[in-house]
Amino acid sequence: MGKVILIASGKGGTGKTVFTANMGAVLAQRGYKVALIDMDMGLRNLDICLGLEDKVVYDVVDVLTGLCRIRQALIRDKRFDSLYVIASPPNGKKADLTPLHMKVLYKKLKKNFDFILIDLPAGLSETVFMSMEGADTAVIVTAPEYAAIRNAEILFEALNERGMTDIKYVLNKVNGDLISSGFLPGVSETVRKLRAEIAGIIHYDDNIHLAANNGLPIVLKKGTYIEKNFNKIADMIIK
Ligand SMILES: Nc1ncnc2c1ncn2[C@@H]1O[C@H](COP(=O)(O)OP(=O)(O)O)[C@@H](O)[C@H]1O
Ligand SMILES: [Mg+2]
Secondary structure, rough: OOOOEEEEEOOOOHHHHHHHHHHHHHHHOOOOOOEEOOOOOOOHHOOOHOOOHOOOOOHHHHHOOOOOOOOHEEEEEEOOOEEEEEOOOOOOOOOOOOHHHHHHHHHEEEEEEEEEEOOOOOOOHHHHHHHHOOOOOOEEEEEEHHHHHHHHHHHHHHHHHHOOOOOOOOOOOOOHHHHHOOOOOHHHHHHOOOOOOOEEEEEEEEEHHHHHHHHHHHOOOOOOOHHHHHHHHHHHHOO
């Protein structure tokens, strides 16, 4: 039986989509069967991050509304044996979706996949709360900025109030040079503020940014500190 992991953030741009793509790649490299779902409705990004934008025919709304079968919307990433993506719909596509829609989708996917990662929109939206129904765990991706930390805490409370008990943080875009300038919160200060478990810390690295913009999960490059770090974080998340 598979596990549904929400990838969420309070503030936008903290790196949810890049994280989802690379975490999916790491898990698929380990032989797990992985489905990634882009739930950032109207703001499709995950397909670009994986270089699969030319392959999108059906999207998650088509699946949820019964316009197509799940397998028709699953795009296979051929660089892996078992990594699949379902894209989010184009802007303006309307559908009356409910938490039950998500619960049914998860139930079906859990039969065939070990991990289902949900790339969420930032903030506290209906889509986020709807996507919680039937999800097993959540990862809040945040960054060492005062606004991102505050928003991460607010999101944590909101998820927790609605019954999500297994929540971990990932601290992304950590830039040691900027932190030592004294104008940004340091890692230890950030960790102190965030009450849940920290699954890992990811440095700001131009290579991550460039790879994501070129459709390459950076963890494909073996032996780098980035690949090792993502694997360590995966261990923490699936333990
Ligand atoms: N660790 C990192 N180092 C450098 N750039 C990053 C890192 N993580 C994400 N980015 C960049 O930050 C931007 C926002 O990332 P993205 O994953 O789209 O955020 P979100 O999905 O949370 O809005 C993108 O340009 C991405 O390439
Ligand atoms: Mg995103």
